[in-house]
Amino acid sequence: MRTRAGSATWCADVLETVTVVAFGWSTLLLGLAGLLLLRAPDTLHRLLALDVLAATLIMVLTTLSYVQGVSYYVDAALALALLSFTATIVSARYIIRRGRRP
């Protein structure tokens, strides 16, 4: 009984540590994605970098939600995913259509 409880606590500790590390690591990746956005040579690369930036931001929000133990951050991530998707589609259509007349 005591060993069971002990192993459960140990596992919860590991999970907590890994969650915090994952949060920090995602934040680092967010910085890398920002670097990618700054280095993008043209519109399409920039668009892709923005897509990746939104994805890493979703990762940061999700891991933050695990660390804090509340669900609101995941809802924010959902809204972000929706907006990022719409933005990507519209921008890509614009790049394809640019300069063409009806």
Next chain:
Amino acid sequence: MTLETLLGAIAVSLLIGGCALATVGLIGLIFKPDLFEQLHAAGLVTGPGIVLILLASIGTGKAEIITSAILVAAFVLVTGSISTHVIANAGTRRYARVPADGADARPEVVEGSDATGMRVVIAYDGSAAARVATDLAAAIDWPAGTVITLLWATDDETRAAAANPAATPEHDLHETAARLRRPGVAVDAELVGGEPVDAIIDATATFDADLLVVGSRRRGVVQSALGLSAAGDIVDRAPCPVLVARSRTLRSVLLTTDGSGQSEAASELVARWAIFDLTRVHVINIVAAPAAADHGRVVEATAARLMDAGRDVVTAVFQGHPASRIVEAAHDRDIDLVVIGSRGRTGLGRTLLGSVAGEVLAAADCSVLIARPLARRPATS
């Protein structure tokens, strides 16, 4: 071993796996410059990377977090692939370049040619309007050493809608190039993928062309009144003078001048370019007020410069609305080509629309050559 322990262990491995995949993806993104290789790497971040981290929510044991996370995961799985597809599609249109007929089509400049040869890009797409452009190019007496690039810019839709499906663009380009080729004039054909206007402008800049020749496809009344034509769009954005072809010969030229920088650029083209050697040049000036002495001087100064360059010159001064007078004069005098200056595109966007050059381009029956002051142009003698 309790359920929580098991879920916790799974969550830990999912978190580590998700972070690892996202890291690998981002490293790939940073070290691969090519868009399509980047898309491959980005797929790791936007797909499995996110989904693994979202699935790690089972370790939290909170129903509201797990529900939201699974919702996001499902959404991301659907939208991630669509985003990648759309970006790849846009990339294919922008970057794809296919040579028309193998390596033997590279231009070969004739031995002993000097610097008088021109670099000319002709936008050709097999349409009747484009055929007028190539007919005019065939009629022009190009100086020795000229390199002409026939450029067929297309994306999938316009290629599918080509007038004659039996003749492929490659074949048509080959035939047309052969028709233009003559001693001293090298002709190269290239098939370029992508949005046509963008592709033509990019290629003209890449070839560092002296002249871009395009056909003039007549649009509906409303569209042409609004200035919505591909030719107008090209003229607005081209890095060099643009010849919009409507006639099939080049014997008489109407040069409009007003003493401004852009009309100086136009008269310098007529004086320097050897293609005007055998033409008669009509120099005209349109004045708003009854003919003032200084306007006559502008015309005479330009005419004197052209005569120094060996041109056959006629002069005239008209009064009235500039664009209508120019179009009328071109019609009355049976002119093949109107040469007119334009300021070109500025930081504020298109300037051709609504300008005299734009009005002439929309209304004239003959070909129009739009010149603009160029930075790399040698100084006037």
